[in-house]
Amino acid sequence: MNSFTRRGFLGLTGAAGVAGLSACAGTGTGVGGGESSGGASNTIEFWSNHPGTSKAVEQQIIDAFTEANPDLTVKLVDAGANYEEVAQKFNASLAGGAQPDVIVASDVTWFNFALNDQLSPLDDLLSEAGVDTSDYVDALYGDYLYDGAHFALPYARSTPLFYYNKELWSKAGLPDRGPETWEEFEEWSADLKAAVGADASAMQLADGSNYLDWYFQNMAWHFGGGYSREWTPTFSDPATVEAGTFLQRLSQDGVVTYNATPAASFSAGIAGCILESTGSLGGISTDAQFEVGTAFLPGTDNCPTGGAGVAIPANISDERKANAVKFVEFLTNPENTVLFTQATGYMPVRKSATELPEEQTYLEENPNARTAIDQLSATRSQDNARVLVPGGGLRIGTGLDQVAQGEDVATVFERLDAETQQAFENQIEPKL
């Protein structure tokens, strides 16, 4: 049997179902191949989950865009409650019917679309539009590089930050800063535990169902390990195992506890410190009834990037792509990235953004936001095993839950190696 197309299925069974409808269901024979289905070419459909409750500011940017480009209109679509839902909706649109012009794609959802030729490589489109990509923060733009092309522009980008409770810090007699290394944190942990009391935690982390795998990357890198090098999983690398053992020790000593929502515990004063997304800065500052400190993650140059970018589907007309590029460039230009990030807590994605006077004033008034931006120079693109191998986050989160609960680190990490390798061989390698 030859390969058959998805639309082929749908058309066929549609015909089997109701003759009247089959004509419609069966139109697309070639899997959206190059056909620009639906959507007027001067209307840009932007599918967003409004990261960081940003619908209002997104609309504001759109209004400015349509004012500058009166021949274009932008339709802002509520495409989901989170990144997974946007991906789900986009996947549904791939099955047939109108595709959007621009979608929000997270650090873990964009790659599968790119791998399956559903996103436009942007490099040529951007240079045709005269966009200078060198102003994008290198690590953030570089995250979307695959097979020599970029498949998204950074948009709502975040990194983890080290948040600490300054009151508890001074009660514990610690200097007013974050730990420089994880070893230093461990030295501090006894004092910190004493200061927070039996009912609270020195540090709280999100559990494996809530992105512990994102935060732990920093710890793994700090010990010289990581999840993978290129496509080779490196969980069982001695350095990664050492990091896992370190996490397990902190858990067993009761220094670190786990929860679905560490930001809430921290704001309530029952977790001395947390690792959380920069995107949570606004919420934590509002909720906390004490002075909040922020710091770089422990270690040097080992802060993972995260968050989402904006991408353009592959199977829409060239005219729509050109319009879409115009829009995504506008959406992420220095002025708008400043507007967007000040409203949400994300990071400016342009190097020149920090030179704008409105950003400088903002950073002077918000030193915690400055920490996040300063840390950008210490960021490192995430390991393929988490963001590019399908199911990576969930797989690693599961392993880390097991480690935290006391299973043998080496065994768990060997299993992760094997599972990651298998997922790579089944789902990625044939398409590379």
Added chain:
Amino acid sequence: MIGRKEVAHGAEAASHRSPAMTVAGYVGMVLVVLLVAVPLFWIVITSLKERQDIYVRPAQWLPAPGTTDNYADVTTRIPFFDYFRNSLVITISLATIKIVLGVISAYALALLRFPGRGLVFLVVIAALMVPNQITVISNYALVAQLGWRNTFQGIIVPLAGVAFGTFLMRNQFLGLPSEIIEAARLDGAGPLKLLWRVALPMSWPTVVAFALITVVNEWNEYLWPFLMSDDSRTAPLPVGLTLLQNNDGVTNWGPVMAATVLAMLPVLVLFLVLQRQMIKGLTAGAVKS
């Protein structure tokens, strides 16, 4: 014309009970209220709290001070009333279609005789075994190609097939006393009259239960309306309310809980009205026949 005295339906439990049973009844009610209502109370109380008072320890059982800001927030930060209107349109349409289709399908399956009846019934029940996670993608392709994305018919039509209600009503119709059905037939009642004047009036409590459950399910439908709708022109409440959550940061739970309360109220009012109908309808039905 039909011997109704000997089969009077709609009995309340015997009114003369021992006092001990009555006391046990009230104790039971108090227990139920405690177990069921405490989490409900928690939702309501959270909706009345200020942001800093939500995540505190020990838990705050009464908001101090209380605030209605969350409710104002829900109705101003998002186009709440648009979503509400869309929910009404979708729910009323779907409930009407489903009740009609469910009742007539059930009638055919229970009171008409035709070849393949059992097979048709099995086809109906088996539809309950198909999770919507696997139907949405291919339905999306079909509906999008009809040009029905972001329209009410695009949301409504694919959800309109009724398996649950057909099953429920068929069960109900089969349980009706056969002598009444036969008597009506002998009286020369046609099939529609049999349905409208005999079967339905005697099945009123079940029809009401069917209606209530259908309304609840459609009111809360999420996955399909989410995929179909693009904005507040067609999106129902459950989809619209997700805009209150911060999907990549810290959510303020007060407005989310306020929205939950607001979304629940209309259906709860409907229940209060209909549950009285459950009893009234019976008497009316008995008289009518």
Added chain:
Amino acid sequence: MQSTTTSEQAASAGGRSGPPDPVGPPPRRSSGRAWEWTLAALLLLPNLALLVVFTYRPLLDNIRLSFTDWNISAPVANPIGVANYVEWFGRADTRTVLGNTLVFTVATVGISMALGLALALLLDQRLRGRNLVRSVVFAPFVISGAAIGLAFQFVFDPQFGLVRDLLVRVGLGTPNFYQDSGWALFMVTFTYIWKNLGYTFVIYLAALQGRRADLDEAAEIDGASPWRHFRKVLLPQLRPTTFFLSITVLLSSVQVFDIINVMTRGGPVGNGTTTLVYQVYQETFLNQRAGYGATVATVMFLILLLVTVVQVRIMDKGQQT
């Protein structure tokens, strides 16, 4: 045709066992008159057409896709025979997921039906304030699964939650409902039952409201004890309802999604609360293995079909004795 008689007799079985006069499909003088066929076709066609187009057509798609390596975003799916099925039977997590589904389903079906019946019996009595209590019992069913999930995150939160608060008041510690697989499964099961109690309650209440007073009166004249009355008069009359609920509650519990997605995302330790439908979602949309997801969905469909047929058979037997 085998199934014809089976399911039909079963569904109508209840009324026949206890009470004196038979209840069920009326005896017919002649079978299959043409007008009856036509009428039946007219009445059934719209509904069947909708089910065929929007449920069975996707189901067929799904079954075909289960024999492919389809990636959810890929334009092309390659046939790979039964490889997905072989993988499903061989995979370590299959047992866990099946176990979770079984525990969750048995608990929700058993407990929500028993409690729903008890509540319906209680609130069928003439008691003051029963309308209010009826509304309270029904209220959780009215709230969407996602909202209930969010609310119960608070209830079970090991640090701020209501459960913790109550346990601490009586001097106990709280289990960590989010880290321990057993407690996490307990948590989602409890939440699901709490939410869906209103459903079994309303269906049972409707059945009680519609029952036959003459039988109650007869029992009263006999001077039967309440328990005996319940066993001999009420329960037999409720049999069709019980049969109906045992199928519908089972089918809807197996398909629980919102509560798990919001509260645990199938965790802890990856699949601590993952049930079959949640696995379908994870494999299809998060791991992008739509072909494998389709396989799990197909297996689930077959299991449910089998279980339902067995349920129908049991009711069938019950009727004959």
